[in-house]
Amino acid sequence: MPERLSARLLPAWVDPVAVFRSLEAAHADVFWLDAGADARTGWSFIGRGTAAELPSNVRLDVAPPDARLPPFAGGWVGWLDYESGARAVGAPVFRTDEAGSWLRATHVVAFDHAARQSWVLADADDLEAWTSVVATMPIPAPGFPPVHTGAPLIAEARHDPEEYAGLIQRCRELIRAGIAYQLCLTTRFSVPGEHDPLLVYLRLRAATPAHHGGFVRIGQRVLLSASPEQFLHAEGGVIRTRPIKGTRPRSVDPVEDAALAAELAVNSKERAENVMIVDLMRNDLSRVCVPGTIRVDGLWVVESYPAVHQLVSTVSGSVAAGMTVGSLLEAAFPAGSMTGAPKLSAMTRLHDLEGGPRGIYAGCFGYVGIDGSLDLAMVIRSIVIDADAAVVGAGGGITWGSDPSAEVAEVATKARAPLAALGAVLPVRWGSDILN
Numbered sequence: 001m002p003e004r005l006s007a008r009l010l011p012a013w014v015d016p017v018a019v020f021r022s023l024e025a026a027h028a029d030v031f032w033l034d035a036g037a038d039a040r041t042g043w044s045f046i047g048r049g050t051a052a053e054l055p056s057n058v059r060l061d062v063a064p065p066d067a068r069l070p071p072f073a074g075g076w077v078g079w080l081d082y083e084s085g086a087r088a089v090g091a092p093v094f095r096t097d098e099a100g101s102w103l104r105a106t107h108v109v110a111f112d113h114a115a116r117q118s119w120v121l122a123d124a125d126d127l128e129a130w131t132s133v134v135a136t137m138p139i140p141a142p143g144f145p146p147v148h149t150g151a152p153l154i155a156e157a158r159h160d161p162e163e164y165a166g167l168i169q170r171c172r173e174l175i176r177a178g179i180a181y182q183l184c185l186t187t188r189f190s191v192p193g194e195h196d197p198l199l200v201y202l203r204l205r206a207a208t209p210a211h212h213g214g215f216v217r218i219g220q221r222v223l224l225s226a227s228p229e230q231f232l233h234a235e236g237g238v239i240r241t242r243p244i245k246g247t248r249p250r251s252v253d254p255v256e257d258a259a260l261a262a263e264l265a266v267n268s269k270e271r272a273e274n275v276m277i278v279d280l281m282r283n284d285l286s287r288v289c290v291p292g293t294i295r296v297d298g299l300w301v302v303e304s305y306p307a308v309h310q311l312v313s314t315v316s317g318s319v320a321a322g323m324t325v326g327s328l329l330e331a332a333f334p335a336g337s338m339t340g341a342p343k344l345s346a347m348t349r350l351h352d353l354e355g356g357p358r359g360i361y362a363g364c365f366g367y368v369g370i371d372g373s374l375d376l377a378m379v380i381r382s383i384v385i386d387a388d389a390a391v392v393g394a395g396g397g398i399t400w401g402s403d404p405s406a407e408v409a410e411v412a413t414k415a416r417a418p419l420a421a422l423g424a425v426l427p428v429r430w431g432s433d434i435l436n
Helices: 016-026 082-088 124-135 161-176 197-207 254-266 268-286 325-332 343-354 404-421
Strands: 006-009 030-034 043-051 075-080 101-112 117-122 182-192 212-218 221-227 230-235 238-241 244-249 295-304 308-318 364-369 374-378 382-385 389-398
Touching: 006 124, 016 030, 016 043, 016 101, 016 197, 016 212, 030 075, 043 075, 075 212, 101 124, 101 212, 117 124, 161 182, 161 343, 161 389, 161 404, 182 268, 182 343, 182 404, 197 212, 197 221, 197 382, 197 404, 212 364, 212 374, 221 364, 221 374, 221 404, 230 325, 230 364, 238 268, 244 254, 244 268, 244 404, 254 268, 254 295, 254 308, 268 295, 268 308, 268 325, 382 404, 389 404
Parallel strands: none
Antiparallel strands: 006 117, 030 043, 030 212, 043 101, 075 101, 075 364, 101 117, 182 389, 212 221, 221 382, 230 238, 230 374, 238 308, 244 308, 295 308, 364 374, 382 389
């Protein structure tokens, strides 16, 4: 087990973009867990590391961390793919090369956005040198990342919108038959060719900043995220999850925008979809928490982001003695917000309906600390880039009350911003108003 990294507070704030540009140019395996452009709360972590397996035996029932130090004091940064989680609970899966990957963090810069402070973390014998490197990193010229020039690329879709609408009807038939209460049906869009991951990420974070953004490159694969959904957070023996179910697009008209948010807040279908996942996550957390400590801290709260309004709930519990990271992931992954309920039944049927792997999409990413702290976000509103293509997943929860045309429109809404960061647009049929 690696040791806790030593930490040092820098005398002045350093720019996260400058730090990451320098680090990304010099090292292959890097990460940026990003609280968002212009963040005023939360923490961001930028660093590098070495490829490593995520250990399952890290204890979660630990004392509260030292509030004077960054919440991540060393450990692992990376992602888990959807298929590995589905396989572990007995669901059928497709073969995929997008397996889980992790780095053991060796050099980190931590940014406390509320206090406007920067910290450096490294092994004690390397802290002085790392501090000097970070303090002398050049500041990039101000300005937004350049937009894509020329004709937009046309994404390729796994399903056309009419086919996806048909799958929604099949989900409703399964619900009517009592096989599931809800199914999170997904699809994917691919953009062939080479892409500049850093440029794409800077576009993505400028257009759709989110509290769980991220750039994680391990080997030849890069995950770029503008995720608004925190899957699991553990600190000081308390576990929280914040499932999202219910989405509306933003409007440039303030009156219409407010109306969209208000309609989302009271929509009976969206509330039903959300509360089913709340109950599922209460059940999942009960497997690793002290009986009687599970709480719903927030129910049906509308949170607004640059591209969408979301309906968010929060569930928490006190971790039981002896529980580990492995225990928590076994109980809760894949997340109910990306499967449906009951979880195994939903995953089994979705395998038949979707017709291909999800890969990293619908998995999770973030950090797991050596001290039992963790912060993992859902891989949604995200891009996965390989050598010859980029992939964007999108989907939505289907209930008996789902309207196929509205669900198709929701998928298009979710996919547009990540595709735009790639300089791409939806296929013509997905971008039309026939079903949207």
